Amino acid sequence: xxxxxxxxxxxxxxxxxxxxxxxxxxxxxxxxxxxxxxxxxxxxxxxxxxxxxxxxxxxxxxxxxxxxxxxxxxxxxxxxxxxxxxxxxxxxxxxxxxxxxxxxxxxxxxxxxxxxxxxxxxxxxxxxxxxxxxxxxxxxxxxxxxxxxxxxxxxxxxxxxxxxxxxxxxxxxxxxxxxxxxxxxxxxxxxxxxxxxxxxxxxxxxxxxxxxxxxxxxxxxxxxxxxxxxxxxxxxxxxxxxxxxxxx
Ligand code: OAD
Numbered sequence: 307x308x309x310x311x312x313x314x315x316x317x318x319x320x321x322x323x324x325x326x327x328x329x330x331x332x333x334x335x336x337x338x339x340x341x342x343x344x345x346x347x348x349x350x351x352x353x354x355x356x357x358x359x360x361x362x363x364x365x366x367x368x369x370x371x372x373x374x375x376x377x378x379x380x381x382x383x384x385x386x387x388x389x390x391x392x393x394x395x396x397x398x399x400x401x402x403x404x405x406x407x408x409x410x411x412x413x414x415x416x417x418x419x420x421x422x423x424x425x426x427x428x429x430x431x432x433x434x435x436x437x438x439x440x441x442x443x444x445x446x447x448x449x450x451x452x453x454x455x456x457x458x459x460x461x462x463x464x465x466x467x468x469x470x471x472x473x474x475x476x477x478x479x480x481x482x483x484x485x486x487x488x489x490x491x492x493x494x495x496x497x498x499x500x501x502x503x504x505x506x507x508x509x510x511x512x513x514x515x516x517x518x519x520x521x522x523x524x525x526x527x528x529x530x531x532x533x534x535x536x537x538x539x540x541x542x543x544x545x546x547x548x549x550x551x552x553x554x
Contacts, residue, residue, distance in 0.1 A: 309535045310542065313518050314549035316490050316533075323401040324488035325392060326506050330495020330521060332409050334540040335383040341497050358469045362433065366461055370451040373464040377427050380408075385415035388494065391543035393417050398550070402484035406496060406503045408466045421477050421484075423503050429465025432456040438465070478502060485509040491517045495539050498525040507531075 329339035362369045393416045408427040430439045432454035454460030491510035498504040518533040
């Protein structure tokens with residue numbers, strides 16, 4: 307069977323679906339991925355200079371400005387056909403959507419209850435207490451970055467998870483429970499190199515789920531997948547929906 311049709315058929319028959327997305331699903335919205343050889347952020351910048359607590363301690367202004375630049379990119383981007391297709395699929399079959407992306411494009415496309423494992427670039431938090439800092443306060447307190455309103459030693463920082471930091475425990479618990487409960491797991495646009503997110507399809511498989519991957523490149527999980535669709539998400543996902551209609 308053609309892989310798109312097979313995926314559509316599996317999703318139609320599923321009782322509970324887990325979707326795990328990574329930067330690749332937003333690539334067609336014009337947002338740079340991290341590890342793509344030419345265009346990936348990590349081919350141009352060193353993560354240890356920008357996306358670690360140590361980097362922020364060393365040079366908070368540099369890190370703050372880098373995230374401000376990315377926030378600007380994200381604000382100008384629009385959800386694409388793959389984000390929209392996931393909204394549609396969730397209306398047809400119970401779906402838990404777990405993303406490593408901090409761009410909020412799933413939420414802007416209309417996906418409810420997105421589990422954002424790595425936080426959101428639109429949020430700002432206190433570097434000490436991790437409490438939320440609201441946008442109105444930030445607008446009134448320019449600075450690169452301003453001091454935190456929540457703690458004398460704190461600075462405002464992006465509400466994202468950095469290398470070496472723990473994921474929000476509640477989000478991770480919910481994602482792992484969804485992995486154990488699903489019967490179909492679909493990974494889209496992730497290099498599957500960063501754990502614990504990359505472990506979710508394996509957890510689902512050990513609990514009996516069928517696993518499909520959509521990614522133009524092979525990943526460490528490709529050999530373990532029951533189906534690998536080597537296409538861009540913005541092509542594959544609308545095609546899955548079209549094939550779904552054919553079966554209906
Ligand atoms: P990566 O940049 O590591 O991987 C992006 C993946 O998307 C690659 O496997 C590409 O082949 C694939 N890809 C590119 N274009 C695509 C398209 N149009 N359709 C489908 N797939 C496409 O991004 P992530 O796997 O999300 O963490 O990276 C995981 C984490 O590492 C990120 O959340 C971030 C990063 O460092 C933190 O910041 C904590």
